[in-house]
Amino acid sequence: MYQRTTISGPGYRYIIKHYGLRSGAPGSPRSKKRKRTTEEIERQNQSNRARNIRLLILGNFKKGWHIILTYPKEARPETPEMAKKELARFHRRMKRYFEKAGFTYKWIAVTEIGSRGAVHHHLILEDIHTNTFATQDAVLECWKVGKKNFSPLYEDGEYEALADYLAKKESKEDIPGCKVSHSRNLIMPKAKKEHIHRKRWQAEPKVPKGWLLVKESLWNGINSYTGLPIQHYLLVQDTKSPPDG
Numbered sequence: 001m002y003q004r005t006t007i008s009g010p011g012y013r014y015i016i017k018h019y020g021l022r023s024g025a026p027g028s029p030r031s032k033k034r035k036r037t038t039e040e041i042e043r044q045n046q047s048n049r050a051r052n053i054r055l056l057i058l059g060n061f062k063k064g065w066h067i068i069l070t071y072p073k074e075a076r077p078e079t080p081e082m083a084k085k086e087l088a089r090f091h092r093r094m095k096r097y098f099e100k101a102g103f104t105y106k107w108i109a110v111t112e113i114g115s116r117g118a119v120h121h122h123l124i125l126e127d128i129h130t131n132t133f134a135t136q137d138a139v140l141e142c143w144k145v146g147k148k149n150f151s152p153l154y155e156d157g158e159y160e161a162l163a164d165y166l167a168k169k170e171s172k173e174d175i176p177g178c179k180v181s182h183s184r185n186l187i188m189p190k191a192k193k194e195h196i197h198r199k200r201w202q203a204e205p206k207v208p209k210g211w212l213l214v215k216e217s218l219w220n221g222i223n224s225y226t227g228l229p230i231q232h233y234l235l236v237q238d239t240k241s242p243p244d245g
Contacts, residue, residue: 009059013235054163068149069121093142101133108182211235
């Protein structure tokens, strides 16, 4: 028997399969519980942060922008708290701008402070573009203190590289106000845990009808904590075929 956790949201399923610490894998002795090292805990936390950011992007920003908001040197916030307040003012202006046009404002953000004190904000925003409204125009209007750099979100790898990048920026800044934050209206991932009464899982998972395996996401390895096999992978909805279940 093994455990399967399915983390799901709009258009994706993230699957994790592993054996319990006490039960062990077939043919393997039961493992003794041990205390994880600080490095192991940090690596796992970093991986979890990146995964969570990636799933938030997948579930909420099918088309979007990665935007960097900067400050001129003479206008840099003196403290992280001041930077946080400046970003909050930007969000309030953006929300009013979006609502006036009949749209909902959604965002993910993280603040970075460079080695020389250069403060800037990374944002993920939805790309809305109509005859009368554009997300780019809203940002240009609402960020009043510095430059705005726009990069479209690319789906290659299902945003894995971008999520890793933002998670590293977050972990680098162990300072109040510099953690990844997001608007409350995002659709959050939901996790379902199951006990599967089989001895092993397939190295190449069976993909349900209506879904596609992101091949780069498939990983069959060893859990550094338990020393037992673990598998995880990402499924995304095949828009050309209705999914089962």
